[in-house]
Each structure stands twice: as structure tokens, then as C-alpha cells.
Amino acid sequence: MNPTLGASPLRGETGDTPVRLAILDDHEVLLDALSTWIERNAPDFDVVLGAANWLDLVQSPAFPTDLVFIDLQLKEPISIEARVRTCRAAGAKVIVLSSLDTREARERAFAAGAAEFLSKSLPMASVMAAARRVMGIEAHDDDDAARAASTAPLQHVKPKLSPGEEEAFKLYVSGYSTVAVAERMNVQYETAKTYLRRVREKYAKVGRPAGKKAELIRRAAEDGYLE
Structure with missing residues (x-):
């Protein structure tokens, strides 16, 4: 940038x-x-x-x-x-x-x-x-x-991700496309897509929206995946 x-x-x-x-x-x-x-x-x-x-x-x-x-x-x-x-x-x-x-x-x-x-x-x-x-x-x-x-931090639950979901999540929020995530992980495109869909679903289940990419990036920052 x-x-x-x-x-x-x-x-x-x-x-x-x-x-x-x-x-x-x-x-x-x-x-x-x-x-x-x-x-x-x-x-x-x-x-x-x-x-x-x-x-x-x-x-x-x-x-x-x-x-x-x-x-x-x-x-x-x-x-x-x-x-x-x-x-x-x-x-x-x-x-x-x-x-x-x-x-x-x-x-x-x-x-x-x-x-x-x-x-x-x-x-x-x-x-x-x-x-x-x-x-x-x-x-x-x-x-x-x-x-x-804004006067207090929002209490939140960090969803438990599988190793594959976590790896796909980290790559995606670091700027890789879904296609590139699949290539980096050496898996099929649909597998990478499924990992990311499950990440979004797990965040939604704990009341933390992650449907949009910007929301997913914020969840990653909140939970230390961008450290």
C-alpha cells in the first residue's frame, strides 16, 4: 500500500x-x-x-x-x-x-x-x-x-479452528486469494473454499460476524492470527 x-x-x-x-x-x-x-x-x-x-x-x-x-x-x-x-x-x-x-x-x-x-x-x-x-x-x-x-473492550469467544481451517484463514487474511490459498496448502480449490466457509460459520456461531472479508480480517486481528 x-x-x-x-x-x-x-x-x-x-x-x-x-x-x-x-x-x-x-x-x-x-x-x-x-x-x-x-x-x-x-x-x-x-x-x-x-x-x-x-x-x-x-x-x-x-x-x-x-x-x-x-x-x-x-x-x-x-x-x-x-x-x-x-x-x-x-x-x-x-x-x-x-x-x-x-x-x-x-x-x-x-x-x-x-x-x-x-x-x-x-x-x-x-x-x-x-x-x-x-x-x-x-x-x-x-x-x-x-x-x-467504546469505553470497554467487547467480550468475545474465540472459536476453535481445525489446523486446516486456521492455516487457510491466516493465508486468506494475509492477502492471498482462495485460489492462492489452495496452491499454498497444496489442496483442491474446493477444499480451501470449504475451510474458509467453516471459519466464517464458526465465528457466526459465537456471535462475531465474519461474512465479509473486512470482517474476517478484523476477527483475525482480534484473535492474534495477524501477529
């Missing part, structure tokens, strides 16, 4: 300038999924910068933005404190997103100056409701429930 996304023109019925948003996440498939969801569902935000590593973020001509979403668990040896403080010093507000939701992680993020710490298990509607609150944007009519949900 190109680390700098083209800024879009003013959007929304009011004609107000959307919040310039940057996203730092080293799982590029998830980065694309987040950007696409926001583009389609949150016209009051404009993802002008998507970065898979720290240097791509801070060296981009689009930086600083108004708000930055930062993944807590980057593979790079740069502390969350350093990342948050750098963004704050540049004038950007920060929301930390993480699949690791512990008291220590929250305290570190807030002590460094993060405006919010959110679990990746939250629905995107809840994440954006929190982002609007941080930026002082008037909430949408349907944001009340999402705002309440």
Missing part, C-alpha cells in the same frame, strides 16, 4: 472540512480494511495517510494530521510512549488501538498523552464514535450505543 493516500475533497452534507486522519498499523491488509471502512461509512473523516511502519508515518508530507490511529503492537522496536509523544508534539491527537487490552498498556498510552485507548475487538462504529468525541465532533444520531460500547 502506498503510505500516502490522496486527500479527498470536502465531504458531507454540511460542507465542513473532514478530520484528517492517519493510521499506523503494520498489518497492511487490516490497514486497507480500516481505511476502506472509514471512507465508506465516516464522511466526517478523511484518511490522508496510511502507514505500515513508523518512518513512513513521520516522514510523509501528509504528517502531521489532525488525528492518528496507532496500533500498540508494532513489530518495530519503538515504544508506544515515543510514538504517542512524537505525534502529540507535532500537533496530532492520538487514539491507540490494540488487541492487547491490559491495564499496563492503557496506563502507558494515557501517560504518554493518548486521547483514547480502544480494543480492536470493538466494532468500527464504536471506534469512530470515540474518534468524534476526541475531536469534538457532534455525535451522529446512531452513535449513542456505540459511544457507550
Whole structure:
């Protein structure tokens, strides 16, 4: 993914300038999924910068933005404190997103100056409701429930996958097509397709939708399959 996304023109019925948003996440498939969801569902935000590593973020001509979403668990040896403080010093507000939701992680993020710490298990509607609150944007009519949900991680059950289902799942959310998954696993196309169908069904049975690819990617991030 190109680390700098083209800024879009003013959007929304009011004609107000959307919040310039940057996203730092080293799982590029998830980065694309987040950007696409926001583009389609949150016209009051404009993802002008998507970065898979720290240097791509801070060296981009689009930086600083108004708000930055930062993944807590980057593979790079740069502390969350350093990342948050750098963004704050540049004038950007920060929301930390993480699949690791512990008291220590929250305290570190807030002590460094993060405006919010959110679990990746939250629905995107809840994440954006929190982002609007941080930026002082008037909430949408349907944001009340999402705002309440954003203050605590969503409890969820991780479905038990077979070895074949887990392997197909990891490959698929890493960017491989179903055909490519079958080739990598050395199985028939229909077998790979069945593995992925079963993964979706198992997530649905525990109340965690995964029918769409973007939803499946979020489930993978929540449960550590993209680590």
C-alpha cells in the first residue's frame, strides 16, 4: 500500500472540512480494511495517510494530521510512549488501538498523552464514535450505543479452528486469494473454499460476524492470527 493516500475533497452534507486522519498499523491488509471502512461509512473523516511502519508515518508530507490511529503492537522496536509523544508534539491527537487490552498498556498510552485507548475487538462504529468525541465532533444520531460500547473492550469467544481451517484463514487474511490459498496448502480449490466457509460459520456461531472479508480480517486481528 502506498503510505500516502490522496486527500479527498470536502465531504458531507454540511460542507465542513473532514478530520484528517492517519493510521499506523503494520498489518497492511487490516490497514486497507480500516481505511476502506472509514471512507465508506465516516464522511466526517478523511484518511490522508496510511502507514505500515513508523518512518513512513513521520516522514510523509501528509504528517502531521489532525488525528492518528496507532496500533500498540508494532513489530518495530519503538515504544508506544515515543510514538504517542512524537505525534502529540507535532500537533496530532492520538487514539491507540490494540488487541492487547491490559491495564499496563492503557496506563502507558494515557501517560504518554493518548486521547483514547480502544480494543480492536470493538466494532468500527464504536471506534469512530470515540474518534468524534476526541475531536469534538457532534455525535451522529446512531452513535449513542456505540459511544457507550467504546469505553470497554467487547467480550468475545474465540472459536476453535481445525489446523486446516486456521492455516487457510491466516493465508486468506494475509492477502492471498482462495485460489492462492489452495496452491499454498497444496489442496483442491474446493477444499480451501470449504475451510474458509467453516471459519466464517464458526465465528457466526459465537456471535462475531465474519461474512465479509473486512470482517474476517478484523476477527483475525482480534484473535492474534495477524501477529
